[in-house]
Amino acid sequence: MSDRAVQENLMEDGKNKTKLFCERCSSIVLLPEKAVYSEIEFFLPHMKKKTDGTSETGETLKKYWKVNDMFEFENVGFTNTVETIKYLICADCEIGPIGWHDVNDKKAFYVALERVKHSE
Numbered sequence: 001m002s003d004r005a006v007q008e009n010l011m012e013d014g015k016n017k018t019k020l021f022c023e024r025c026s027s028i029v030l031l032p033e034k035a036v037y038s039e040i041e042f043f044l045p046h047m048k049k050k051t052d053g054t055s056e057t058g059e060t061l062k063k064y065w066k067v068n069d070m071f072e073f074e075n076v077g078f079t080n081t082v083e084t085i086k087y088l089i090c091a092d093c094e095i096g097p098i099g100w101h102d103v104n105d106k107k108a109f110y111v112a113l114e115r116v117k118h119s120e
């Protein structure tokens with residue numbers, strides 16, 4: 001996804017314009033305007049069911065929706081903490097990680113744009 005596509009299609013005042021859904025089961029993750037677009041490089045393991053966060057392989061992603069409060073989510077699950085990181089997974093089908101959270105920063109939950117569906 002290009003930066004321009006992100007800006008034109010997904011954002012309104014820097015916030016998510018559409019709902020965010022799980023790519024696999026279409027469970028709703030987040031409602032519109034609950035997150036702020038944020039660029040930060042973070043290595044996420046490849047997606048799989050019931051991830052334990054210890055996968056050796058993955059990719060560094062840079063585009064995230066940043067959510068300040070975990071209660072803003074409609075549905076989200078967490079993996080066990082690995083060092084200081086908890087991975088976000090779908091609460092329904094448990095595929096993940098769709099994002100990450102550092103337990104040292106209580107006000108930052110990151111959802112990777114490339115790991116969720118954007119739709120009205």
Ligand SMILES: [Zn+2]
Pocket residue numbers: 022023024025026027090091092093094095
């Ligand atoms: Zn799901």
